[in-house]
Every structure is written in C-alpha cells, then in structure tokens.
Amino acid sequence: MTVRKNQAALTAEEKRRFVAALIELKRSGRYDTFVTTHNEFIMSDTDFGDRVGHRSPSFLPWHRRFLLEFEQALQSVDSSVTLPYWDWTADRTARSSLWAADFLGGTGRSRDNRVMDGPFAAGSGNWPIRVRVDGRGYLRRSLGANGGLTLPTRAEVDSVLAMPTYDTAPWNSSSDGFRNHLEGWRGVNLHNRVHVWVGGQMATGTSPNDPVFWLHHAFVDKLWAEWQALHPDSPYLPQGGTRNVVDLHDTMRPWNDVTPADMLDHTAFYTFDTAA
Amino acid sequence: MSSMSRRSALGATVGVFGGLALAGAAHASADRARDGRQDHLAHAGHDAMPESFDEVYQGRRIQGRPAQSGGHGGGSAHGGHHPAGYQVHVDGRELHVMRNADGTWISVVNHYETFANPRAVARAAVVELQGSALAPFPA
Ligand SMILES: [Cu+2]
Numbered sequence A: 001m002t003v004r005k006n007q008a009a010l011t012a013e014e015k016r017r018f019v020a021a022l023i024e025l026k027r028s029g030r031y032d033t034f035v036t037t038h039n040e041f042i043m044s045d046t047d048f049g050d051r052v053g054h055r056s057p058s059f060l061p062w063h064r065r066f067l068l069e070f071e072q073a074l075q076s077v078d079s080s081v082t083l084p085y086w087d088w089t090a091d092r093t094a095r096s097s098l099w100a101a102d103f104l105g106g107t108g109r110s111r112d113n114r115v116m117d118g119p120f121a122a123g124s125g126n127w128p129i130r131v132r133v134d135g136r137g138y139l140r141r142s143l144g145a146n147g148g149l150t151l152p153t154r155a156e157v158d159s160v161l162a163m164p165t166y167d168t169a170p171w172n173s174s175s176d177g178f179r180n181h182l183e184g185w186r187g188v189n190l191h192n193r194v195h196v197w198v199g200g201q202m203a204t205g206t207s208p209n210d211p212v213f214w215l216h217h218a219f220v221d222k223l224w225a226e227w228q229a230l231h232p233d234s235p236y237l238p239q240g241g242t243r244n245v246v247d248l249h250d251t252m253r254p255w256n257d258v259t260p261a262d263m264l265d266h267t268a269f270y271t272f273d274t275a276a
Numbered sequence B: 001m002s003s004m005s006r007r008s009a010l011g012a013t014v015g016v017f018g019g020l021a022l023a024g025a026a027h028a029s030a031d032r033a034r035d036g037r038q039d040h041l042a043h044a045g046h047d048a049m050p051e052s053f054d055e056v057y058q059g060r061r062i063q064g065r066p067a068q069s070g071g072h073g074g075g076s077a078h079g080g081h082h083p084a085g086y087q088v089h090v091d092g093r094e095l096h097v098m099r100n101a102d103g104t105w106i107s108v109v110n111h112y113e114t115f116a117n118p119r120a121v122a123r124a125a126v127v128e129l130q131g132s133a134l135a136p137f138p139a
C-alpha cells in the first residue's frame, strides 16, 4: 500500500530513491510529458470558458489524478517510491532540509536565479528544462525573494479548512468556498502563494519543471483530505448540469475515464503517514 | 522533440501582428464551433477591455492591444489554449495573458500572481525574464 510521507521525515535512502526515480523519468522523456500537459491546462482553463485543471471545482480531483499518474510513473521505475508531501506551514524557510543538496537543492543564485546545488542543478546534467516559456534551459528558483512574501501559516490553513462549503457559483477564480480559498485566487491565498514563493519555473505555467511541484500538490491534496474529515457531510459541488464545469459525475480531460466522484476517497489509492 | 520543431515553425509568424490576427480569427471560430461558448467569448471580449500600450520597459519593448479577430475576443494564434481577447508582446514575441473574473490579469510567466492590467503583467514578465526571450507558445 502506498503511504505518502512528510518530506521532512524521509530517510536518506528514501530521498536517494525518490531523486533517482525522478531523474530516470526525466532521462526517458516521460517527465516532460507531464510538464506539457500541465501547461496546456494552465493556458486553456479560463474563468468564462471550459475549465478543468484550475480555477474550477475540479482543481482538486484533477490534480489528485495527475499526481496519481505521476506517482505510478515513478513506481514503474522504483516500486518503493511514493510521493512525499511538503507541509509548507511547518518547513517554511529556505533553510529547510527540503532544499538541501541531498534532496531538491536550494534557491537560485541572485544574478539569474539559477539553482547551483543538488541533483537538479543545471551543472548536474540531469535536469534540462525543455518545456519552457522562455529561452532559459536551467532550473531556477528565488525562494521567498518575491517582495518579502512568506509561506502560509497553519492558522491561515485552518481558517480555510473551516469553510464548510466545497465550492460555489460561478465555479471559478471569483468563487467563495473551500476550493477557491485553498487554490488561492481569493482570501488568504494558500496554493498560489506557494508557487510564487518558490519562484522560477514554479511561478509559471510549466511549474512541474521543478520537482517541488509534486510535493506542494501532495500537501494541497492532503489538505483536501483533511477538509473532508472535518466536513464529512459536505459534498463535492456542483453535482450536475453546469456549463463549462466538471460536475461530480462528469469525466475529466485529458483522461476522459475518470470523474471527481472517482477521486473523492484517496484511501482507495494511498494513505498518509498521519491521519488526514 | 517534434513539439520543438512545430514551435520553431510557428515562430515564423509569432510577433507579426497581421499574421496573428488572421490565424487567431480562424482558430477562434473553430473554438466556438467546438465548444459552443460564443456568449462567454463575447462576455470576456467586450466589457471594458483595457486600452493599447506601447513602451520600452527596462530595455524591452512591451506592447498590448485588444485582439481584433472577428470582434469576439479571439486572438490565439495557435490551438491548445483559450482566446485571450487581448494580446501582449515582449520584443515582438507574444506573451500568453489571461483575464480573471475579477478583472485582474495573469501571464504564463507569472501564472499564480494577479496584476491590475495587461501593462502591469507585461512589466512583471520583463522582470521575470531577466533579459531572456519568450519562447513561442507551445503548439
Ligand atoms: Cu496545476
């Protein structure tokens, strides 16, 4: 059974295997197909048109399915590997072990934000950035350098988890409710703010170029599970007949064989190291 | 790498306003036929579209203007992403921008952070790009 663990609790061997599996997916070309898919959805999901992966109720089930597919790809390389999560309310500085040279490497140098250490630094030769929005082919970060931005606190997370309604009309970036506050287009801003705090490719539509994308979204996914545990009687919304939006039993692109209803119970696929 | 060669081929038209408008019109009508979302395009394209701008910011030429493809807010030169309704260019390369429901804007290089208008998005992109050239849209 797949158990997703807090990245801070991984052993040196677990880190080594996770990194090796990432690099193998990159080498084989499979990794970049995930980056391409993500950017296509980022650019096509709009507030007034079809929206599936982002700024819509299916943000959470879409990314759950996306992460499952990625985790299965990792496991096809090394069956012992699972996706760790990054609790950015706890590990909230650039000095966290997450950013050490034996795991994801640190922030970028000031001149061009180029990551200089760790397995994904350009100098390693393991991590060419091929799916990109500009000419730069190296991983970049500027951890916390964006205007004094700080990562969300646990109190801010708890204020969002307390919201009893999953999502509300008009089911986009202007919605009230749990989903949009977690996504961050409204209110204290959780998920979006973390992308901006990391900077570099993580702030762009090609954010999965940075492996921390998966750890960030694994924690966002865990927060969905925590919210469900807090609000067992609150359903996914909307339930049917909504234009441009994925209802509970509608299939989601690009897979077309999976619905939000299929994604509601994460324990069918994995559990977490702590109760969600 | 086939996507790279397609992108290179498309690069020949990126940055030419005339070519973009023609291609955008064709794609916008195809989008409408496929998705039946004409009224939403009209919505996104008509109310209070920001004015054009053209300036040099930190050494880069940034330009923005409402898309002029059939009057419906089209303007995507290529398939695979939504009709923007407004085009922004940095040194002649199109920057993918999107308007949010609350009227704020984002771009593909600052996609999780909102800005008041397309000029602010373009300026933020110049800062983010640190002198590097925008890649043509992934096709
Ligand atoms: Cu995403």
Ligand SMILES: [Cu+2]
Pocket (backbone or CB within 6 Å): A191, A195, A207, A217
């Ligand atoms: Cu994200």
